[in-house]
Amino acid sequence: MGFRPPGGRGRQRDLSCPDIRFISGGNRVIPADLLAEATAHVDAGRFFTELAALVGYPTVSDHPDGRAAIEAYLDQALVPALTELGCETEVHPNPDPAGGPFLVAIRQEAPDLPTVLCYGHADVVDGHTGQWREGRDPWTLSADGDRWYGRGAADNKGQHLINLTALRLLLEHRGSLGFSLKFLFETGEETGSPGLAEFAAQHRDLLRADVLIASDGPRLDAATPTLFLGARGAARIALDVDLRPDGYHSGNWGGLLRNPATTLAGAISCLVDGHGRIQVPELLPAELPDTVRTALEGVTVANSPGDPVPDEGWGAPGLTPAERLYGWNTLEVLSLGAADIERPVNAIPGRARAMLQLRHVTGTDVGGAAEAITKHLAARGFSMVGVTVESTFPASRTPVDDPWARWAHRTLAEVVTGPVALLPSFGGGLPNHVFTDVLGLPTLWLPHSYPGCLQHAPDEHLLAPVAREGLVLATALFHALGQRGKAARR
Structure with a gap:
């Protein structure tokens, strides 16, 4: 361990075709064909088909029937996806009887490469069956224009699928990641992450890494790629x-x-x-x-159509x-x-x-x-x-001036023509403290949803343009990290 990288603003734009330019130069060469494949993966319908399979599991963590669906989701959906990435997988019991199991996956490349810990949660809230507009079934992914409706489409199945897909595309393109990978999936985030902190404390060596890269919560608004560093x-x-x-x-x-x-x-x-x-x-x-104030200069909140106006x-x-x-x-x-x-x-x-x-x-x-x-x-x-x-x-955040935060923000800003928002903290709650305080990691959250996604409510949805852009950004970030890992070995 010990690898360190060298040391945003809100805006409105048309999301029907995200503004993406491909970067080159230095160690962060990101091939245009790789990012084009990420875009095509969404546009060709492959991502929708994969997400539909995940949404079909009613993994409600606060309902007895959801436990069986959670076990099936881990075994039938996540383990094969992680195995395809060359990971060894293991399901661990929860030290808290109120919580569900944890899935840990590890792909070990060269020992002198950086290690990335990724995170996602397999569980969802109640589906509110019968309350969705136009008779939608919460467990069947359905499209209406750019909105893909289904429970978990935004929170969190669509988000961790984007990251899994980005890693798969990178591995297919290069034959290796350029870093070692660990993935932690919990199954009780929607019920307060019971046992997560205790599990992390008991398995510090297993989860040891250089940085957390994860996706949950919304970006600043639908049009603004966002990186946030913690949670209130x-x-x-x-x-x-x-x-x-x-x-x-x-x-x-x-x-x-x-x-x-x-x-x-x-x-x-x-x-x-x-x-x-x-x-x-x-x-x-x-x-x-001052670092927080500087990071938030020019950031506009409630910037999406239909948002209430701040009083x-x-x-x-x-x-x-x-x-x-x-x-x-x-x-x-x-x-x-x-x-x-x-x-x-x-x-x-x-x-x-x-x-x-x-x-x-x-x-x-x-x-x-x-x-x-x-x-x-x-x-x-x-x-x-x-x-x-x-x-x-608990509240927690990685400092805005942390080298990992600067590296990630700079990398993402080089991929899109518009600005990338850097937020010190997510407005809502996430178990970020487990990674900062228990595991001692800098934390980088790259959300692939937006504030109007209706998570936890009927008509939860993922925006197709945000998914497309999110897959491009995640692929670029992982690729850039792999290039940094190669550079560190020279």
Whole structure:
């Protein structure tokens, strides 16, 4: 190990024919015929046929029937694809009984070459059968123009199929990859990746690599190739104002009894005001690093047709929308209620409850969040509000100025005529911390989907132009890495 490479912006363009130019020169010669084959693989329908086979497995990880489908998916779909890449494969049990198995595949080339760890997840969320438009079956891939509908088409089967295909095309073209390959597939990402961190800690030597290259989540928008380096974390925070077991007539007792709903509303406004600004200093990052600010200069969010328009005056002041989304913390109210809001009666309720979510970047002390919120509320007269942090998900990111990040961004930017967005963190959640914190790897995420793909909902779809461009970008990145590996051996 120890191989190190030498030391984006949003835009709109027509995706019907991605702007691709082929690079040459130095060690990153990428043959035009290789990238043309990647494009043809999608345009000729071969990729659609392969993806249709994967979508046909109902690999729902939170349903008993899904376990059998997951085992079949590993054995019948992934193992043959990985074996075709010259990998030795092994299915490992999950140390957490709540999770499913892990599939590890290894192709070892020369020992002095870099080793790449790739990742994907075989599981999907519930198919929501009967809720898709035009009678679509979630387990049958169907095309409507450039949209390919099916559960898992975008999350994550289409994305890991793109990377598997890129590796296969490179191997067919060159006869070798130019680096050693390891692939880790988990089967419980949609249920919070149970056992993944423990498995990685127990198998550090097995998963040892120089860099993670993986694909999940959306790119900045449909038109913008994107590289992101980590993920924000999340914490669910329950606020409970439980004052009495019964409700009391609002005419007879109003003004005498504390109203838990009014109390809760006031407490929430002490934590996050009516303009979305966090009021608890301990829930904020210490700073927005200059490297993050520079990386996000000019990045435009909500840039796809049909996206909602970001609200003026909402969120942390002094930050751009991209900085608020990818470099800062937000506190959102997910649910809020007291009594029966659909059929209210003339009574002061006895209890009110809310669920909040803190999305946070690295450096936030989530472990101290409950204590900080409790102290903050008590100082403002709300000691009767119970605070419970019910679940957390760690934040992590590879530094923007990491040599691997610079190399990957430069390589991708040389393949397309337009800019490539470099995002410090993905806005949502991914188990990136397993790779950065447990395995100690720099992480490069090259997403092959877009924010409007409707993942986790009816009508999930993969955009054909994004798949085409994604396959070209993945092929170029793996090819460039193989060339770097050859150069390192000279």
